[in-house]
Amino acid sequence: MSSIASTLAPEAIKKLIPYQSARRIGGAGRVWLNANELEHAVHYGESSQNFNRYPDFLPHDIARAYQDYCQVTSPVVAVRGADEAIDLLIRTFCQPGKDKIVVCSPTYAMYEFCADALAIETLHVPLVGDAFELDTQGVIAAAKQANLVFLCSPNNPTGNPLSQQAIIEILEGTQQDALVVVDEAYIEFEIDQSVAALIARYPNLVVIRTLSKAFGLAAVRCGFIIADESVMEYVAKLIPPYPMPDSSATIVLDALSEQGLHKMRTVTNQLIETRDWFISQLGQYDFIEKIYPSATNFVLLRTRAGETLFAYLLKQGIVTRNQSHDPALRDCVRITIGSQHSMQEVVAALNEYSSQS
Structure with missing residues (x-):
């Protein structure tokens, strides 16, 4: 057969x-x-x-x-x-x-x-x-x-x-x-x-x-x-x-060695902790309409602010991914999870954005 x-x-x-x-x-x-x-x-x-x-x-x-x-x-x-x-x-x-x-x-x-x-x-x-x-x-x-x-x-x-x-x-x-x-x-x-x-x-x-x-x-x-x-x-x-x-x-x-795999798993666990902390911080912002669950090293957000959030972060030197080109993801921004320090910087920028909106 x-x-x-x-x-x-x-x-x-x-x-x-x-x-x-x-x-x-x-x-x-x-x-x-x-x-x-x-x-x-x-x-x-x-x-x-x-x-x-x-x-x-x-x-x-x-x-x-x-x-x-x-x-x-x-x-x-x-x-x-x-x-x-x-x-x-x-x-x-x-x-x-x-x-x-x-x-x-x-x-x-x-x-x-x-x-x-x-x-x-x-x-x-x-x-x-x-x-x-x-x-x-x-x-x-x-x-x-x-x-x-x-x-x-x-x-x-x-x-x-x-x-x-x-x-x-x-x-x-x-x-x-x-x-x-x-x-x-x-x-x-x-x-x-x-x-x-x-x-x-x-x-x-x-x-x-x-x-x-x-x-x-x-x-x-x-x-x-x-x-x-x-x-x-x-x-x-x-x-x-x-x-x-x-x-x-x-x-x-x-x-792919035993030592290498141990290192990868350690880094992955740390990144997941940072991701979950970042998601917990996002809940405070009224301009975020939806935070999509993530099993990855990024978070997808749907905002009420349209593309202005992506543009604002870019002006602050924070490069994210604008997903609005896809009709199913209109007003969505994808943010990769970086170090704890980098994500704290993103939260600080979101705080400033929130105070201006």
Whole structure:
């Protein structure tokens, strides 16, 4: 019986032979003259590291370490950030001008951006109500016309985790139609909401993760795809030959070590405490109409002040995110949680704004 991934993958992808880089072909030897590299490093500036050799064609050590961290047996592949994971999945399973994806707006804009860049249509099934819940039947119906469904949980920019039961209902209802991609970029802030363990039961589930948020490694550009082997068979065909520099891989392995994970969890817990304190402070302002619950490192506010709050904070040197471009988020501002000192500065600015309004 063929898998859903096999059904969705275009014939051109099925026929594609992965690029045979020097590192992929491998081999044992004493003098390495197979990759057109400089044999000896050239050191620029104060760096003493050797960058003349191409890195591992697939960072296997990273993938194994992340698999251990997630406590999953499903295949894991490291990519250059979650954004590359999104683009890679769309390029693997959608044909330009023919196939479609489904998104549940308001959500992360990169899903539609990547689809647009490849001439792939996006079907919108908006989140429902003030709690931004999934319209499960709407998603299932739209998936019959699409190859990929993107769900962001916890969702950006609303901050709420999507119901696990609703995700399971969608997985059940789309098994013969589409792959369901759950973007868990913010999952460390509410780790018990992860659906990664469900891949063993639902081969049409793909999970995207990143080290850019809770791990604090946004500049390193490291993300992950976790999926069934039937999905990875096709994704692997399109992965670039050298997806991650050795210098980045070293940092990632340190982050995924026992000591690194302990540090990440400590920082995450501190940030959650700061977030909850900040939310408690926001309740005193009449110009804030709604404070949305958050399972992330940001808070979404709906204000009665419209865009003037965003503009006022900007004048004070505090850069937030104006979400009013989305009709469902009119008069909303998204504020990332920084240090306790930074959030106290925001509260001081809000006090001053309140006294003037």
